[in-house]
Amino acid sequence: MIKQAIALSWINFKSFPYRLIASAISILSIACVAAVMLGVLALSSGMVKTMERTGLDNTLLVMRAGAVSELQSVMFPMEVKLLSNNAQVLRDKNGQAIVSAEMFVNAEYKRIQNSTVLTTGIESTESAVTELDDTEFQGYDGESLSLRGISQNTYLFRPHFKLIAGEKFATGLRQLIIGQAIARRMPELEVGKTITLGGSKWLISGVFSDNNSVFESELWADIGTVQSDYRRGSSVQSVRLALKNDTNLTKLEQEWQADPRLNVRLILEKVFFAEQAQNLTRLIRWIGLPIAIIMALGAVVAALNTMYAAIASRSKEIATHKAIGFTPFAISMSIISEALLLAIVGGLIGTIPLYMIFDGWTAATQNANSLSQMMFNFDISLLLIAQAMTLSIVIGLLGGILPAIKAMRMPVTVALRDS
Numbered sequence: 001m002i003k004q005a006i007a008l009s010w011i012n013f014k015s016f017p018y019r020l021i022a023s024a025i026s027i028l029s030i031a032c033v034a035a036v037m038l039g040v041l042a043l044s045s046g047m048v049k050t051m052e053r054t055g056l057d058n059t060l061l062v063m064r065a066g067a068v069s070e071l072q073s074v075m076f077p078m079e080v081k082l083l084s085n086n087a088q089v090l091r092d093k094n095g096q097a098i099v100s101a102e103m104f105v106n107a108e109y110k111r112i113q114n115s116t117v118l119t120t121g122i123e124s125t126e127s128a129v130t131e132l133d134d135t136e137f138q139g140y141d142g143e144s145l146s147l148r149g150i151s152q153n154t155y156l157f158r159p160h161f162k163l164i165a166g167e168k169f170a171t172g173l174r175q176l177i178i179g180q181a182i183a184r185r186m187p188e189l190e191v192g193k194t195i196t197l198g199g200s201k202w203l204i205s206g207v208f209s210d211n212n213s214v215f216e217s218e219l220w221a222d223i224g225t226v227q228s229d230y231r232r233g234s235s236v237q238s239v240r241l242a243l244k245n246d247t248n249l250t251k252l253e254q255e256w257q258a259d260p261r262l263n264v265r266l267i268l269e270k271v272f273f274a275e276q277a278q279n280l281t282r283l284i285r286w287i288g289l290p291i292a293i294i295m296a297l298g299a300v301v302a303a304l305n306t307m308y309a310a311i312a313s314r315s316k317e318i319a320t321h322k323a324i325g326f327t328p329f330a331i332s333m334s335i336i337s338e339a340l341l342l343a344i345v346g347g348l349i350g351t352i353p354l355y356m357i358f359d360g361w362t363a364a365t366q367n368a369n370s371l372s373q374m375m376f377n378f379d380i381s382l383l384l385i386a387q388a389m390t391l392s393i394v395i396g397l398l399g400g401i402l403p404a405i406k407a408m409r410m411p412v413t414v415a416l417r418d419s
Contacts, residue, residue, distance in 0.1 A: 030346030051277030149226030166206030179216030303399020343396025
């Protein structure tokens with residue numbers, strides 16, 4: 001019985017190229033489903049991995065109570081000092097607390113004709129345009145980027161930081177370094193180029209990498225200079241603290257909540273970015289997966305039509321196989337194997353080009369928490385390809401079972417009469 005099924009399946013495989021055109025609709029339908037599913041999975045995986053690479057397990061992120069992002073928070077030097085003096089905060093060899101107070105603002109990046117302008121939301125478009133000399137305004141495209149004001153202590157919380165081009169910005173000067181995700185996405189932002197940011201001219205002094213984390217989607221500059229240009233005084237958005245390994249976060253939170261001078265929210269940096277990843281990918285899955293399911297149902301219908309048509313056109317062949325002794329099981333398995341072959345071909349057509357073109361490709365999305373662009377890389381792994389191929393095979397299996405049952409139950413006399 002099994003040998004008969006293998007023999008009939010082999011005959012179908014050898015004659016498959018002659019039926020390729022007739023099966024094209026099924027193949028293309030399955031290819032589209034596989035491509036959509038792989039795209040959704042790669043998009044979600046790229047975002048999650050970018051967020052997972054961000055933050056340290058022993059770093060405590062402190063913001064204003066009620067803030068869900070750094071952009072919504074504001075803190076003052078007195079609070080930073082109180083937090084730094086806690087006994088659970090690690091100290092360096094000089095006895096200084098390992099603390100990084102940082103500022104986080106949005107910068108609107110505008111492309112105007114052949115020139116570029118970076119302006120803030122504080123300034124109007126007209127004032128940005130007047131900054132350009134001898135440039136005729138003919139419209140612009142705006143993208144919101146994250147600008148982070150940092151100090152030297154910030155590098156202690158970025159162990160994967162690496163300067164890949166240029167040099168670090170100088171303290172007190174209007175210089176900045178850009179993440180390599182921005183550099184890939186916006187190649188016009190080069191080392192040595194001067195851009196307009198906050199009404200002032202800024203020099204791009206370098207490009208940095210940080211293990212493909214979300215920080216590579218940011219611009220970094222001296223915190224004092226950013227505070228001055230954005231008229232923020234001495235306020236900051238967030239504070240990062242290096243904690244001792246035996247720190248009890250619950251007790252620490254209770255201690256600071258009991259202090260009337262503090263009104264803060266505590267969260268581990270790793271957890272903070274993991275929560276942001278869930279929020280970002282939830283919408284993608286809610287939209288992408290239902291679309292993929294609807295397309296999959298359409299592909300199943302296409303596969304059913306193709307296999308029913310194949311049975312109708314080959315009814316005499318099926319009757320002959322039954323007449324010479326092939327079992328109904330062998331005939332049904334040959335039909336199913338042909339449907340699976342259609343699914344595999346369609347799955348490969350849908351996944352291989354997507355892998356070759358988009359694997360590692362840098363994309364951007366709007367981060368609802370920071371209201372700025374976040375760059376990430378499409379991550380098309382073998383596991384994701386296997387998941388997309390599995391869906392294709394399931395579609396082929398569903399599209400082949402009913403036609404196989406029909407072929408198995410078809411009497412020889414009926415098959416000969418239909419032919």
